[in-house]
Amino acid sequence: MSRLNMEVFYPYPPQRVWQVLTNRQALAVWLMENDFEPCLGHKFQFVHSTLPGLEGNIDCEVIELDEPRRLAFTWQDSMMCQPSIVTWTIQPVVGGTKLLLEHKGLIQKAIKLNESMQLSQPWQGKFIHESKAGIQTIIPNNRSTVFSSIPVSRYEALDSIVFSYFLNGGWNYSLHEKLPQILATLCTN
Template sequence: MMQPETAPRSVIVERHLPHPPEKVWRALTTNHLIAEWLMETDFKPEPGHRFTFTQSWGSISCEVLSAEPLRALAYSWNSQDLETVVSWTLTPVPGGTHLRMEQTGFRKGQARYFGGAQAGWPRFLDALEQLLDQTHQ
């Protein structure tokens, strides 16, 4: 069944990482590590905390919606007329962690944002994997 054009769309990226959830969680929630694979930020894994991701092209305003240490994290991801939510789910699996990232809320007429997220998130997760492989946290 196809989604109607008006239904918000999502970008989902999943990875199996050969690292324990504790190490993956640290990389998702520690500012100097986030800066290595995503962007500069003043993030804290506390619901209600407002923070910004900053890049040379601009910034993204965010707010932590939920944080379950080692299991799940969600925050708003807003820029100009874009209002989305990024959710991370960590599932322990033999030999590591299954990581699922979903960015939801892309509306009709936001093809540029949607395309950017489709191209960007796999690259961000590649960088996250490289960081996890290089660090002995």
Template structure:
């Protein structure tokens, strides 16, 4: 039995933040804060709402990621589709209160075996985004 199936590859990043879930939730769901650590967007926290992330276009990519909100449990869970350049994946943020702050788990799932470049790009990108999220949280009011 192979240890990777057709679309079951995921990028998972887990971090603990010294901030309450409410503060993390705002950074994940308020468009202006989201733009500071992830990308420009027209996000609205409503299940079924379509939105886009917009980055600077680069060679072979127009800089647009098409998304749709799949699930919202305030201060606990946020999920949306992430579609770009043939990649149809799902991003899931899970927030868990812990002593002194919040544990955040981000999983982007649905990478096919033939999407190695997208998979590696997501691994790199999410590490960078999480670092930027830490900076935004450290600099924003509670």
């Protein structure tokens, strides 16, 4: 089980913080493009394009909604075997709001596959990486080198790059850099 817990203070009232968590346009500015609706059971997607060369959808479903205190939704990108859970808790404090984030899910490491090994269950979004040993051939009087590769092992990669990105700094950047900007903008409008 992998879990990220963050706590952030914002000098704004809880209703304003709730607004940036549940408004589709605000979410698009500080997190990702989406079709979110604050409605229990609503299925929506985030369109992830934060990582260069990696674009895709994150499938979500609102599983808890207690305005303006708590919001939880599932989070599953194409490389995840099962969804993780993102939970937001808003607490009024003197001078503003404390926002708590918990993002938890299973992280499975790559497992080595033999040629005869078959997975017994259908994994969603799996991809195979072949480890290769390189052989260098130098062609005399031709000034060229030929590289060829021989498969050594196959690995089933089960970790989600997007999930790992958010657990390892993506949420921190979004909550400390981008979300405060949208909160300040909402307060001036």
